[in-house]
Amino acid sequence: MGLLRPELMPRHVAVIMDGNRRWAVQRGLATGQGHEAGARGLVELAQLCFKRGIHTLSAFAFSTENWGRPHGEVNCLMFLFEKYLKLKIPFFQRERIRISVIGDVTKIPESLLRTIRGIEESTRIYSTKHIIIAIDYSGRYDISQACKRIVRKAKGGSIQMEDVDEDMIEKELLTKCTEFPNPDLLIRTSGEQRISNFYLWQSAYTEFFFSPVLWPDFGEDDFVEALISYQQRDRRFGQRA
Template identity: 60%
Template sequence: MVQLEVEFLMRLFERMIKSELESCKRESIRVSVIGDASKLPKSLQEVIHEAEESTKENLKFHLILAISYGGKHDIAQACRSIARKAKEGVIELEDINESLIEQELETKCTEYPYPDLLIRTSGELRISNFLLWQLAYTEFFFAQKHWPDFGEDEFVEALTSFQQRQRRYGGQN
């Protein structure tokens, strides 16, 4: 049963990308997908590639879709990439720092890879392996409502809560 559900969701996602691609082009929306694409059906991989290629010059908005994405996998693939570069002599061990790791994460596709605010719906109080590195200084807002019921009132509440916070980015004051 679970496999049928996953296949249905993948086909649904593929149809959604195809149906919205012209709108993204018209509205100058760049589409990027982060995650382990090798786990996706080939037809979906092809649709994703087409969407990314045909919108890569769009500058008005940037839509980033996390599909088959996991924060642990993201960090591991960044480490593998860095290790490969060190083995090939492209970098020295002393070159490895936070900045280099950040350049290898999947969110390198965007100018703004670090969310200021994460809104977690459904009463969950965890981040569920999502953007583990990128959320280091992110503010969190936990909402009881499930995503389909999360509306404008809840969004305004999250933004109001965010506005009242003192951002310290890891500092004490």
């Protein structure tokens, strides 16, 4: 704990929460129990982040590709999202945590969408702690929808081709909801070493940490290990030291 330097903390941490199913299989549990353990782990990690002054936590909860999973597992995940969002509303309000959900929400169940809209509205006023949950999210979709929005503005005459730059694109990405649109550190658990279509634009200069630990087992010691690794890196952003 003493090895961490507060002034070098990342402002925005993103996590790919991988390993819930394997965790359940190893224990002879149902897949849904693994995902439920994973949901609890996200809340615990958020508390660890905010305790250390990390302003924003992003979680890749459900990718666009996850629709291809068994129907029962998908329904279980949608149920868990709604259950935990409702269950944690008092916690989010008490701790003054803003909740945002990003992704293509057009295919998610109507009851979950109503819950999302309600919790986003009720926590919008909070500014010092922010959890972003990516549901039906795809980095490619994020970039393409940003391009479409810019094209519509150009057709409407509000912008010219010369106005389009990186700053404009970033303002059209789904992460425009946060003060820090680009994560400083991205953690993926379970030993996989890829980003699986998550934050393709936003992670251009993100530091990566790959942990062999399955997501439900990823605890404070593992998080500290990731933070220590991050703080030991020389972030040059493509420039010479």
